[in-house]
Amino acid sequence: MRYTYRPSVLRDLSPRELRRLIRNNQWDKPTAGLAPGYAQANLVILPFEYAFDFLLFCQRNPKPCPLLEVLEPGDYHTHFLAPRSDIRTDIPKYVIYRKGTLEAMVNDITDLWQKDLVTFLIGCSFSFEEALIKASIPMRHIEEKKNVPMYVTNIECRPAGIFHGPMVVSMRPLPQDKIVDAIVITSRFRAVHGAPVHIGNPEAIGIHRINKPDFGDKVTIKKGEVPVFWACGVTPQAVVMKAKPHLCITHAPGHMFISDIRNEDLAR
Amino acid sequence: MRYTYRPSVLRDLSPRELRRLIRNNQWDKPTAGLAPGYAQANLVILPFEYAFDFLLFCQRNPKPCPLLEVLEPGDYHTHFLAPRSDIRTDIPKYVIYRKGTLEAMVNDITDLWQKDLVTFLIGCSFSFEEALIKASIPMRHIEEKKNVPMYVTNIECRPAGIFHGPMVVSMRPLPQDKIVDAIVITSRFRAVHGAPVHIGNPEAIGIHRINKPDFGDKVTIKKGEVPVFWACGVTPQAVVMKAKPHLCITHAPGHMFISDIRNEDLAR
Numbered sequence: 001m002r003y004t005y006r007p008s009v010l011r012d013l014s015p016r017e018l019r020r021l022i023r024n025n026q027w028d029k030p031t032a033g034l035a036p037g038y039a040q041a042n043l044v045i046l047p048f049e050y051a052f053d054f055l056l057f058c059q060r061n062p063k064p065c066p067l068l069e070v071l072e073p074g075d076y077h078t079h080f081l082a083p084r085s086d087i088r089t090d091i092p093k094y095v096i097y098r099k100g101t102l103e104a105m106v107n108d109i110t111d112l113w114q115k116d117l118v119t120f121l122i123g124c125s126f127s128f129e130e131a132l133i134k135a136s137i138p139m140r141h142i143e144e145k146k147n148v149p150m151y152v153t154n155i156e157c158r159p160a161g162i163f164h165g166p167m168v169v170s171m172r173p174l175p176q177d178k179i180v181d182a183i184v185i186t187s188r189f190r191a192v193h194g195a196p197v198h199i200g201n202p203e204a205i206g207i208h209r210i211n212k213p214d215f216g217d218k219v220t221i222k223k224g225e226v227p228v229f230w231a232c233g234v235t236p237q238a239v240v241m242k243a244k245p246h247l248c249i250t251h252a253p254g255h256m257f258i259s260d261i262r263n264e265d266l267a268r
Numbered sequence: 269m270r271y272t273y274r275p276s277v278l279r280d281l282s283p284r285e286l287r288r289l290i291r292n293n294q295w296d297k298p299t300a301g302l303a304p305g306y307a308q309a310n311l312v313i314l315p316f317e318y319a320f321d322f323l324l325f326c327q328r329n330p331k332p333c334p335l336l337e338v339l340e341p342g343d344y345h346t347h348f349l350a351p352r353s354d355i356r357t358d359i360p361k362y363v364i365y366r367k368g369t370l371e372a373m374v375n376d377i378t379d380l381w382q383k384d385l386v387t388f389l390i391g392c393s394f395s396f397e398e399a400l401i402k403a404s405i406p407m408r409h410i411e412e413k414k415n416v417p418m419y420v421t422n423i424e425c426r427p428a429g430i431f432h433g434p435m436v437v438s439m440r441p442l443p444q445d446k447i448v449d450a451i452v453i454t455s456r457f458r459a460v461h462g463a464p465v466h467i468g469n470p471e472a473i474g475i476h477r478i479n480k481p482d483f484g485d486k487v488t489i490k491k492g493e494v495p496v497f498w499a500c501g502v503t504p505q506a507v508v509m510k511a512k513p514h515l516c517i518t519h520a521p522g523h524m525f526i527s528d529i530r531n532e533d534l535a536r
Binding site for chain 1: 320335429458
């Protein structure tokens with residue numbers, strides 16, 4: 001039997017309770033706003049033959065690819081992020097790519113599991129946004145109920161093996177008098193993209209049309225506000241797609257892994 | 269022809285000049301005190317079959333194993349730490365281990381090089397010690413012209429594949445009124461072990477004889493001083509030896525790789 005939960009009910013559930021609903025296919029929607037205070041993670045699953053290169057890519061590019069946890073080949077249980085979880089079922093929606101082409105979106109990848117698959121869980125900006133909001137720094141895309149605008153830059157990631165490509169950034173417009181606080185606060189959150197990569201001049205990082213984001217939605221930039229750019233977790237996904245591995249499984253955009261780790265515990 | 273350089277002459281040489289002397293076998297002694305201001309790195313070289321596990325071990329244990337640079341399989345040129353260097357010749361002394369047993373100490377590993385070797389360069393406490401000394405925090409082992417005392421603890425590293433074992437720590441006795449500063453300063457140096465792992469009670473981390481270090485030398489702990497413990501780069505070496513890979517090459521203790529990166533650039 002399939003239940004529909006209203007977000008207001010879901011908001012009171014613990015990460016563990018939410019993962020159980022998701023596992024039982026009772027929630028297959030985006031996870032933004034669920035389990036406030038707890039870190040959510042991006043998912044990339046690759047066959048072992050690509051795992052060293054991808055792990056090295058993340059090591060070389062910690063701002064766009066901050067690793068929260070990497071599982072042993074074949075393992076589908078997280079140990080650090082959530083001791084009682086199954087990565088094959090505990091994400092609301094998965095995307096299956098073969099040779100860089102989207103093949104299917106599914107709610108469960110148990111049937112697809114192979115002994116050689118390596119799971120990478122990557123930090124997400126939800127964690128630092130919570131800290132910014134607590135510090136009275138406004139998040140325009142949340143106010144406007146949109147996805148954060150994202151842009152492909154001219155900043156090349158440091159390549160590793162078969163993986164290479166430009167950094168993708170997210171943008172949040174901030175009033176001048178909030179910029180320093182926003183940098184200081186996010187610099188503490190290295191596990192979730194850390195300090196911004198650029199402030200103020202989109203052209204300087206190859207962004208020519210600030211009102212035409214490559215991913216997500218356009219947001220209002222008010223007079224006197226400055227666009228601030230953070231490295232974005234879409235970077236590793238774009239880089240993996242470009243490398244066309246024979247198999248890659250990711251979370252569907254916005255349908256993240258909900259962990260038992262508090263955001264604040266990532267600020268160390 | 270072989271030259272002998274006095275340390276007073278060496279101290280004025282740039283990292284690049286020092287690496288050239290080392291490459292030409294004109295310096296095969298420890299590197300402590302050379303190229304002040306520049307980061308030095310620990311070396312671990314392993315065949316590719318062990319590389320994913322070891323990279324994962326470092327990812328899971330960033331305090332004892334802070335990676336400064338990992339090279340692509342077969343590559344012997346560093347790109348980040350020093351653009352014009354050769355890892356096969358630019359370290360004053362190497363140790364060759366086969367199945368965990370010391371086979372030889374050599375000045376050059378060019379003849380041993382194989383296409384499948386992966387080089388890991390790991391941060392070293394020399395970098396944060398410099399920052400502590402600049403902040404007028406005394407380093408007892410330097411005052412007493414000794415090696416820093418190191419201890420095997422009861423803190424288990426997070427295992428990865430074939431690699432597991434306890435964390436090794438270094439100890440520096442500090443006056444009470446310097447402890448907070450020492451924590452704040454070293455917390456900025458995540459790339460070189462970061463903040464301490466323990467303060468004050470050696471027994472709590474399984475150290476029963478503070479005057480009998482497992483590695484390095486005993487140092488004086490003056491009345492009122494507190495022992496402060498940092499994760500130590502000997503940890504990955506101990507863990508690798510325990511796993512008995514068929515081949516492993518490391519630097520000889522104290523004979524480090526001298527990089528072109530300033531210590532201060534690691535505090536970001």
